[in-house]
Amino acid sequence: MEYYFDIMNIDLDLLFSWGAIAKKYKKNELIFDEEETAHFYFQIIEGSVRMYNSNDDGKEFTEDFYHNGDSFGDYSLLIDKSYSSKATTLKDTTIVKLSKIKFLKIIEDYPLLRNQFMISLAQKIYSKSETSKVIINQKPEFRIVAFLNTFKRKSEVCADRILVPYTRQEIANFTGLRVETVIRVCSRMNDSNKVKIINHKLYY
Amino acid sequence: MEYYFDIMNIDLDLLFSWGAIAKKYKKNELIFDEEETAHFYFQIIEGSVRMYNSNDDGKEFTEDFYHNGDSFGDYSLLIDKSYSSKATTLKDTTIVKLSKIKFLKIIEDYPLLRNQFMISLAQKIYSKSETSKVIINQKPEFRIVAFLNTFKRKSEVCADRILVPYTRQEIANFTGLRVETVIRVCSRMNDSNKVKIINHKLYY
DNA sequence: CGGTTCCTTGAGGATGATCAACGAGGGTGG
């Protein structure tokens, strides 16, 4: 298996030896909220986490999903600002927490981890640039295709068509569109053979 | 004068002692293009630079403006991806260039600079998060206000109203709107006293 | 004063959002 630097990941034994603790969260539980300040480094042992923010109309914008081994919200530990998004679990999830001070010490003491961290930061800037570029571009189909591509790039399977493991609503939250729009655009894309919809399931 | 870590900046003497060279660019000259790979660390000695990308319709989205002392595009030096935007000068500009390898060596050798660099990366992620949050939010006035605020935060003057040093077109490119929309929203904001337009000039 | 860039206005149209209602599937408990 190839090793990716895309998302920060620290060896669990190391984390525990530095006094990290594992905590279990129920499905849909809040891990941290917007406006809170960052006190911990979080890394998923098992489960899924969503970072997102919502506006006054209740419309939500998903920043990213994180899975086993991924760290999230770590960049906030470097700056003196509150979180720009909230994080909640998508299912029952176990997460390791390490205090900010100790994390910063680790980053200072272990050059390899530090490099990985820096690269993950740069990577995140890059992907956020790409995202805003796409979203500004308006066209719903364009946005959805871009989303499907980034998702497909992550999953290594290169079979003809992959089952897209997101609900229409989740795609809407990622692309800044509304559910109905996603549905309508997807079925148009089905007609033009850009995706396949079988039994309400979306394949790309 | 306060010292900000928001944007990376390396002492010029240090840069030159490492073999950096200064290069003069004419107004509107291209520094690097989308799809190019990053080979240099760039820092502005004197002038202004704009990073942006354009879509097929010719619509442009401005990522950021940079001024004296600012570095730009540096995060690309850490990742194996091409630039996500292009950079051009807004006026005649002098820029120091240092090779990627030497920059990475500096980052490795000088812990203070490295910290500054890491913080600037985190800062950039934060501001990009804020931007996409706002843009997703749709409402033109909301977007424009957010843009004016980030601009006002940067300029230290806290006088009642500041002259906004951007054309309507530039605001449009920052907010993902069209010129006419910016104009119309701004004059509505003038009516409701949220901005002031005197002699076609915008004050906020 | 001529040219260039920027600002402004209006009319018209396209399109995504909104609202409302219904259908389909999957899981759970009796």
Next chain:
DNA sequence: CCACCCTCGTTGATCATCCTCAAGGAACCG
């Protein structure tokens, strides 16, 4: 195994809004 519920997908009608296109005016600069 059936009945129920809950989430997710789907569709149509209507609406508001921003974009588009076109034209003209104002400011600025050499």
